[in-house]
Amino acid sequence: MGNLNGKIVFITGASAGIGAATAFAFAREGARLLLAARRRDRLESLAAELKQAGAADVHTVALDVRNRAAVASTIEALPSDWKAIDVLVNNAGLSRGLEKLYVGNIEDWEEMIDTNVKGLLYVTRAVVPGMVERNSGHVINLGSTAGDQTYPNGAVYCATKAAERAINDGLRQDLLGTAVRVTTVDPGMVETDFSLVRFHGDSERAAKVYQDLTPLTPEDVAETIVWTAARPAHVNIARVLMTSIDQANSLLFNRRQ
Ligand code: 8X3
Secondary structure, eight states: OTTOTTOEEEEESTTSHHHHHHHHHHHHTTOEEEEEESOHHHHHHHHHHHHHTTOSEEEEEEOOTTOHHHHHHHHHTSOGGGOSOSEEEEOOOOOOOOSOGGGOOHHHHHHHIIIIIIIHHHHHHHHHHHHHHHTOEEEEEEOOHHHHSOOTTOHHHHHHHHHHHHHHHHHHHHTBTBSEEEEEEEESOBOSSHHHHHTTTOHHHHHHHTTTSOOBOHHHHHHHHHHHHTSOTTOOOOEEEEOOTTBSSSSOBOOOO
């Protein structure tokens, strides 16, 4: 698929779910992996698994994308052979809570906005100038069906994904005239720790989300991300909206009872 061999791919939120699956998918294409996540122990075991699976090269950085100063200094301090990032996958993101806006938990809101919107902006601001300078690169943002259509009890999470869409589309316009590409990959329901995190570790409630239907897998999304990156340099996939066969949009599911 395309020529991703030797390309430097920077993935945020790489330690689990779609981020980890994306690391494996790029590894299969011979890419060099620059992986960021908060949990250093998880990152290290992932790096070991990737190397075992034949990854060409892996470098990890412990990073909380909410920390603006840390984002800037981490990118600045990358070893010289990791600085020329070819593909940035802005994957770090989460949902917290599922309740009516007027009784929502403000801490939850802050965490989602700080990670999904501000964190994405900090990383983008730190990485894209180098891409512009080299006149080469690709930013792939993780959006959601939730950014396409707001669902009940999810206003703030949906708002962060609507913001992601606006940032994605704005960035693509601002980069016109350069060879830097910008893509948003917007999945529906994907079975990861997403719901466990949303429900603050309530595994019973999380399991119910994926009951009686087939959700997407992290690998389905990872393959799509890699596909967008592997298109010829003049092709920019602006947006991929994808769901499993049991989901029509952010509001409509087929549950087989
Ligand atoms: C994830 C999609 O519908 O589970 O972004 O919130 S949904």
